[in-house]
Amino acid sequence: MNVFSDYTTQIVALGAMLLGISAGMLGSFVVLKKEALVGDAISHSALPGICLAFMAFGAKDTNLFLFGAVAAGLLSIFVVKTVVKYSKIKFDSALAIILSSFFGLGLVLMTYIQRIPNSNQAGMEKFIFGQASTMLKREVYELLAVGVVLIILIILFWKELKLYVFNPEYADSLGFSTRKISFLLSAMTVLAVVAGLQTVGVILMSAMLVSPAVGARQWTDRLSIMVLLAGIFGGLSGLIGTLISSSVRNMPTGPAIVLVLSIFVLISLVFAPNRGLLWRQIRHYQNVKSIGRDKVLMNLYYLSRQHENEHAHAIEAICMSCDKKIEKQYRQILEKLVEMGYAAQAQKDCYVITTEGRNHLTENGLIKEANYGLL
Amino acid sequence: MVYFEIQLIAVVVVAACAIPGTFLILRQMSMMTDAISHTVLLGIVLAFFVTHDLGSPLLIAGAALMGLFTVYFTEVLNRTKQMSEDSAIGIVFPFLFSIAILLISMLAKNVHLDTRCVLLGELIFAPSQRLVVDGADLGPRALYTMGFILLLNIGFVVIFFKELKLTTFDENLAVALGFSPVIMHYALMSIVSITAVGAFEAVGSVLVIAFMIGPAATAYLLTKDIKKLLILSVLIGAANAIAGFWLAMWIDVSISGMMAVVTGLSFGLVFVFGKDNGLVAIARRRRQQAKEFADLTMLFHIFRHENSPRAEIENGIATISKHLNWKETKIEARAADLIGRGFLVKENKKLILTEAGQSFLALSRSKERAHGFHFRNLLRKIAFVPTHLTSLKKTVPRNVGKLSV
Known part of the structure; x- marks a missing residue:
């Protein structure tokens, strides 16, 4: 396949992979803090920063754009947190207001720039809609640098971030400054989002942050494993998404990556052990069955207590019904009980509880004493 | 159009x-x-x-x-x-x-x-x-x-x-x-x-x-x-x-x-x-409350020690500053304000309550009662101070100075 040997594809795939890894790892913290949509707000808010940087420096130098975007992103988070802290406005409303008014400001500035003669704004458009296919080697280095910085920060402040995410009050009481940790997390998120803007664009960036983390959350209850898994999911989706988009004609990279991510999330939601929907359904089914078995066993037990010498009872007596359908069900359950050794079959359709069965009931707290007999 | x-x-x-x-x-x-x-x-x-x-x-x-x-x-x-x-x-x-x-x-x-x-x-x-x-x-x-x-x-x-x-x-x-x-x-x-x-x-x-x-x-x-x-x-x-x-x-x-x-x-x-919940309004309200609380705290402190043998020392600005753990400039500013309002007078470095000051204190005490808030009870809860120590008697045992305000 020429896809793998194509130089541009290699560059883009590498960049998307790096972005996926760093956004995924960081997203774990953001998602656990229940601030998943912060990425969306930051990516929208970055626009006026980019425009202002463009107006101030005029150059097409993307590094300056990045600087403006980071500043605007940080400002937006700061405003959101201030509003939430000092008023009854909730987090989601604050996000929505800041997001829309910052983006509106961005539009205003963009239309203003358009009127400036000789201004080349090609570089700016790229930030809004994202254009992975034109990625340069230099941008990959930038993404690499951002990724390395983020990973180092995560490792350095692992304990603090973990405390802050799960129990900020406890962190406070231990003497950690939650304000500083919160700022650190915000700054890292802004960095990751801004780095990704050029690749996947404003709107899809929030998925890069949220989806890998939600997917990874299903597989484990340990933060370290979750962060690693989220990084892997993000990286893999970046890689696979780029490869797919470059082998199909006219397929944009950003949406392809997001689709692959969504597939990862779907698989995790359904198939992850313990938390997955499939497993939950299976466990539910097993519970229903085991409760049914215990119920039948209890019937056998009480029947056995009614007589001095214990003898087998016919299936009609056990299920107390002459409905053929219910009888059939009981027969199946009784056969299973015989197989498990909890009951014994005396003759056709006649069953009796065994000592093992009695022990099983006692162990599960369904009957009080192992010794039976008339009281 | x-x-x-x-x-x-x-x-x-x-x-x-x-x-x-x-x-x-x-x-x-x-x-x-x-x-x-x-x-x-x-x-x-x-x-x-x-x-x-x-x-x-x-x-x-x-x-x-x-x-x-x-x-x-x-x-x-x-x-x-x-x-x-x-x-x-x-x-x-x-x-x-x-x-x-x-x-x-x-x-x-x-x-x-x-x-x-x-x-x-x-x-x-x-x-x-x-x-x-x-x-x-x-x-x-x-x-x-x-x-x-x-x-x-x-x-x-x-x-x-x-x-x-x-x-x-x-x-x-x-x-x-x-x-x-x-x-x-x-x-x-x-x-x-x-x-x-x-x-x-x-x-x-x-x-x-x-x-x-x-x-x-x-x-x-x-x-x-x-x-x-x-x-x-x-x-x-x-x-x-x-x-x-x-x-x-x-x-x-x-x-x-x-x-x-x-x-x-x-x-x-x-x-x-x-008007009521803006940042500026909140800041202003907090400053106002801090000021009122400081005023009351200081007046109570002076009231407590007024007729005790140590009144000379306890009600000096330097001592109040030490006991309340406030900066001296804050004490001076509050004292100046309270003197201006006629609640306090200053006699060679010692602060003395005026009639107006005493009735103001009595009023605020009854207000506290009306709001179900008892300063003394609160103090007792926090500091485990026995009842007789927190009661506002005019003659107070000497050792209370540091425990109560």
Whole structure:
């Protein structure tokens, strides 16, 4: 396949992979803090920063754009947190207001720039809609640098971030400054989002942050494993998404990556052990069955207590019904009980509880004493 | 005339948006507007593949349905209890949006479905599409669609006001009384979806979020009454729209963008300078309370030690500063203030209560009682001081100085 040997594809795939890894790892913290949509707000808010940087420096130098975007992103988070802290406005409303008014400001500035003669704004458009296919080697280095910085920060402040995410009050009481940790997390998120803007664009960036983390959350209850898994999911989706988009004609990279991510999330939601929907359904089914078995066993037990010498009872007596359908069900359950050794079959359709069965009931707290007999 | 029409459309749109927006804020579902305003693109694209006509009303229907589907999809993910609601939104809308982008760029490359225009929108073009019946120009089409949606929203809120209020504020009570919060939820979200689609055709998706959430949130800072909230949010929204329009005309920039900016600014203004709950008001109130508390604390301290043998030492400024752990400058400032108000007099470095000061203290003590707040009881709880030590006797044992204030 020429896809793998194509130089541009290699560059883009590498960049998307790096972005996926760093956004995924960081997203774990953001998602656990229940601030998943912060990425969306930051990516929208970055626009006026980019425009202002463009107006101030005029150059097409993307590094300056990045600087403006980071500043605007940080400002937006700061405003959101201030509003939430000092008023009854909730987090989601604050996000929505800041997001829309910052983006509106961005539009205003963009239309203003358009009127400036000789201004080349090609570089700016790229930030809004994202254009992975034109990625340069230099941008990959930038993404690499951002990724390395983020990973180092995560490792350095692992304990603090973990405390802050799960129990900020406890962190406070231990003497950690939650304000500083919160700022650190915000700054890292802004960095990751801004780095990704050029690749996947404003709107899809929030998925890069949220989806890998939600997917990874299903597989484990340990933060370290979750962060690693989220990084892997993000990286893999970046890689696979780029490869797919470059082998199909006219397929944009950003949406392809997001689709692959969504597939990862779907698989995790359904198939992850313990938390997955499939497993939950299976466990539910097993519970229903085991409760049914215990119920039948209890019937056998009480029947056995009614007589001095214990003898087998016919299936009609056990299920107390002459409905053929219910009888059939009981027969199946009784056969299973015989197989498990909890009951014994005396003759056709006649069953009796065994000592093992009695022990099983006692162990599960369904009957009080192992010794039976008339009281 | 065009100016007037644009403003009229904007005001109608903002009124139609602010009404469901109020309930979105109260239900903490603001970001749903963000999701819906993006995913409607997929609805439009899918409907286009069915009709192959960009002017078809089916596009609007498809978009509204997609909005509802977004809500449902989010709800399904949310109900698995495997993720929080905002994560569900954060997964659903980029997913649907990227499907839309993929479809457009792969299958409809030649069609003029401008994603930029859909997303950013421009109010200036809204009056150019006219409603023409029998050759007679009846005005801009957006005015009629949004006017209809506005009436729909008003009707919905008026008819289901009780149900909306109940399910918004107390879901459990609503269930107990036999109302279905689920039906109200989807009814409201249908309204939001239809409004978002209608509005974003006229003004673009960013402005939909600004119009829905901004005015309602600003009004929410100003009032607690839900009826006032609804009316106020419409008024604020209209003011934002008109101010935004003229500002945009003046600087010659994007009208939608400017309206969003003004919405944000008006929220910021109320947030900072609001009468009771603004940042400035909070800061001022806190300073005032700190001052009053300091005054009382100091007066009580002087009162306590007034006739004791150590009064000379205890009521000197340096000692008060040490015992209360305040800076001397603060003590001096408070003392000067209290002397000015006639509560204290200064006699060679010792502070003495005046008649006025004593009656002021007595008054504030009775006030504390009236409010059920007993300074002494509180002190006893905190410091485990025996009752006889905290009682305000004129002669106080010597060792109390450091324990009590």
